[in-house]
Each structure stands twice: as C-alpha cells, then as structure tokens.
Amino acid sequence: MTTMGAGMDGRVGRRRAAALAATTLAAALVLSGCGADDSGARDTTGAAAEAPAVNRGEAGRDAAAGAPEAAGAGAPDLRVDQRAIIYTGTMRVQVDDVDAAAREAAAVATRAGGFVGGDQRSSADADAVAELQLRVPAARFAGVVEEITKLGRQQNREINTQDVTEETVDLDARIASQRARVDxxxxxxxxxxxxxxxxxxxxxxxxxxxxxxxxxxxxxxxxDLTALSTITVSLAGPAATTTDEKAETGFLVGLRGGWKAFVASMTVLLTVLGALLPWLVALGVPLAAVFLLVRRRRRSPALAAGVSAPPPVPAARSAP
Incomplete structure (x- = not known):
C-alpha cells in the first residue's frame, strides 16, 4: 500500500510539473507574442512619426528653395516698360526753309501717332523762327527726336525724364479708398x-x-503725360540769332547789333514815309498851288505901282 501510494504521488507530481511547464511555456509564448506586437507597433509608429518629419524636412527645403521665387513674384516689377515715366524734350534746329521744316516736323509727329499741340512762327525771311510743341507717344519719343534732328543742323538738345510710378500707385490706392468712402x-x-x-x-x-x-x-x-511725351522744337532760319551769339561780346558783336538796329530803324522810317506819302500827295499839291497863287497876287500890285510912278526929280542946287 505504501509503495502504491508513493507511486501515485510520483505520478501526480510529474503531472503537476508537466502542467506547470506547459503553463510556463504558454505564458512565455504569450509574452513573446505581445512583445513582438509591441515592437511591431513601435516600429510602425516610429516609421509613421519619421515619415512626417522627413516630409516636413523636404517641404521645408522646398519652401526655402521656393522662397526667393515667391519673394520675386511679390516684389514690384522694376522693368522700364512697366514704369510710369514722363519724357520731355527741348531742341533747336537751324534749317534753310523754316516753313518747310515746320511742315515736315508736324508730319513726323502725325506719322508717329501724335499731334501738334502748339505752333508759333515769326516770318522774316532768313531770320524766321518757328516754335512747335509736339505730343507723341512715349514709345516713339526717341525716334521722333532723331527724325527732327535730320531736318537741319542741331544747335542744342535737352531731354528730361520724370518717374511717377510711385505717385501713380499712390493715386490708385487713394482713389479706391475714396470710392469706398463715397459708397x-x-x-x-x-x-x-x-x-x-x-x-x-x-x-x-x-x-x-x-x-x-x-x-x-x-x-x-x-x-496723359506718361502716354504722350512733349517735344518743344525751335526751327531757326540761317540768319537767326542763336543763344551763343546772344552771350558774345566785343566790337564785331556790337557792330553787327548796331547795323541790325540801323536797318530796323530805316525799315520803320521808310514804312512811315510810305504810309504818309498818299496824304502828302493828296494834301500837299493843293496847298502848294494855293500858296503860289497867293504869293503871285501879292507881288502883282507892287509891280504895277513901280511902273506907273514917275521918276524922282533931282533938287536944284543954290548959287554960292
């Protein structure tokens, strides 16, 4: 009985040990599976966390690379053809025929798409001067200036520009704001x-x-000023006085000025005489005839008295 009980106790112990071992093995397998799942989850989470980081890095690099382009796109356009510029020019050209040159200058402005804004002329043959104010498109400004230069001998030229881009932009903003206030x-x-x-x-x-x-x-x-440029053209005849001659001094300059003054004075005097000559003829001839008639009548009685009067008798001398 004792032997049988001991054998049974041994078998029970072995069963318990086997059950414990199986339980331990199952627990180990469960723990290993959970660890694998956790590590996989951690790997997946880490990969997912790294991906946005990488993407953010690439996006940051792309943004940094595109920043200059964006800044350039937002910056104002500094090209000349996109700016508001006012062109004005003044020039003096000496020509042989002022009237013909003035007609050609007007035709040049018309062909360029502009017009003549002013025309002042003084005709005195070789001293003639014409001053034209031409309005031409800004894009044709330089070409018109060069064509007018070819009309004769250029004596002076002055070209000025004024950039009014900022003023134009400011006016646009103020107009938009004022319209909102009106509404x-x-x-x-x-x-x-x-x-x-x-x-x-x-x-x-x-x-x-x-x-x-x-x-x-x-x-x-x-x-209007930016769309149409203004060119003031002075066309002078061959004998017209230039600016340089006005600034000169000396004997010859004085002699030339005195001669011109003398010629001008004689011209005025002859003009006055020409205006008075018809009146002198109309009034002077009758007055001269009346004067001669009156003088003849005054002399006639004196002559008659001299002929009729006897000669005087000399007085007798007394004896000594």
Missing part, C-alpha cells in the same frame, strides 16, 4: 430718417465726391 456715404444717405441727418449726409457726400473727382483728374493728367 459708404451713399448707403448712409439712403437710410437717413431725419432732415438734419439728410442735409449733413448730403454735404458729406458732396465733399467726398469732389475729392474723388480731384483725384481722378490728377490720375488722368498723369496718364
């Missing part, structure tokens, strides 16, 4: 309920509209 005043006027508010809002609306009209007029003026 706001109109909305308030539409909702006015009392006479006092109505009068006050009408005055304010009128003031804002006047300011808007003034800004728009300035914008149109700038647009």
């Amino acid at each position: 706001s005043a109109r909305r308030l006027l539409a909702r006015a309920t009392s006479i006092t508010d109505l009068v006050s809002l009408e005055n304010e609306l009128g003031r804002r509209e006047a300011d808007l009209a003034s800004l728009e007029a300035k914008k149109r003026r700038l647009a």
Whole structure:
C-alpha cells in the first residue's frame, strides 16, 4: 500500500510539473507574442512619426528653395516698360526753309501717332523762327527726336525724364479708398430718417465726391503725360540769332547789333514815309498851288505901282 501510494504521488507530481511547464511555456509564448506586437507597433509608429518629419524636412527645403521665387513674384516689377515715366524734350534746329521744316516736323509727329499741340512762327525771311510743341507717344519719343534732328543742323538738345510710378500707385490706392468712402456715404444717405441727418449726409457726400473727382483728374493728367511725351522744337532760319551769339561780346558783336538796329530803324522810317506819302500827295499839291497863287497876287500890285510912278526929280542946287 505504501509503495502504491508513493507511486501515485510520483505520478501526480510529474503531472503537476508537466502542467506547470506547459503553463510556463504558454505564458512565455504569450509574452513573446505581445512583445513582438509591441515592437511591431513601435516600429510602425516610429516609421509613421519619421515619415512626417522627413516630409516636413523636404517641404521645408522646398519652401526655402521656393522662397526667393515667391519673394520675386511679390516684389514690384522694376522693368522700364512697366514704369510710369514722363519724357520731355527741348531742341533747336537751324534749317534753310523754316516753313518747310515746320511742315515736315508736324508730319513726323502725325506719322508717329501724335499731334501738334502748339505752333508759333515769326516770318522774316532768313531770320524766321518757328516754335512747335509736339505730343507723341512715349514709345516713339526717341525716334521722333532723331527724325527732327535730320531736318537741319542741331544747335542744342535737352531731354528730361520724370518717374511717377510711385505717385501713380499712390493715386490708385487713394482713389479706391475714396470710392469706398463715397459708397459708404451713399448707403448712409439712403437710410437717413431725419432732415438734419439728410442735409449733413448730403454735404458729406458732396465733399467726398469732389475729392474723388480731384483725384481722378490728377490720375488722368498723369496718364496723359506718361502716354504722350512733349517735344518743344525751335526751327531757326540761317540768319537767326542763336543763344551763343546772344552771350558774345566785343566790337564785331556790337557792330553787327548796331547795323541790325540801323536797318530796323530805316525799315520803320521808310514804312512811315510810305504810309504818309498818299496824304502828302493828296494834301500837299493843293496847298502848294494855293500858296503860289497867293504869293503871285501879292507881288502883282507892287509891280504895277513901280511902273506907273514917275521918276524922282533931282533938287536944284543954290548959287554960292
């Protein structure tokens, strides 16, 4: 009995040991599986965390690379053809025929798409001078200047430019803001309920509209000056006095000036005589005839008295 009980106790112990070993093995397998899952999850999470980081890095590099382009796109365009520039020019050209040169200068401006804004001339043959104000498109400004130079001998030229880009941009912004103020005043006027508010809002609306009209007029003026350039052309005859000659001094300059003054004075004097000659002929001849007739009549009685009077008798001398 003792032997059988011991054998049974041994078998029970071995079963327990086997069950414990199986339980331990199962627990180990479970733990290893959970560890694998955790590590996989951690790997997946880490990969997912690294991907945005990498993407953010690449995006940052792309943004850094594209930053100059974006800055360049937002910066103002500094090209000359995109700026508002006013061109003005003044030139003097000596020509043989002032009238013909003036007609050709006007034709040059017309062919360029412009027009003649002013025309002043003084005709005196070789001293003739014509001053033209030409308005031509800004894109054709240089070409028109060169064509006018070929009309004769250029004596002087002065070209000026004025960049009004910032002023134009400022006017655009002020006009947009003023239009918004006008619209706001109109909305308030539409909702006015009392006479006092109505009068006050009408005055304010009128003031804002006047300011808007003034800004728009300035914008149109700038647009006209930038679209059409102004060229003032002086065409002088061969004998016309130049600026350099006006600045000269000396005997010859004085002699030349005195001769011109003498010729001008004689011209004026002859003009006056020519104007008075018809009156002298019309009034002088009758007056001269009357004067001669009166003088002849005065001399006739004196001659008659001299012929009829006897000669005087000499007085007798007394004896000594």
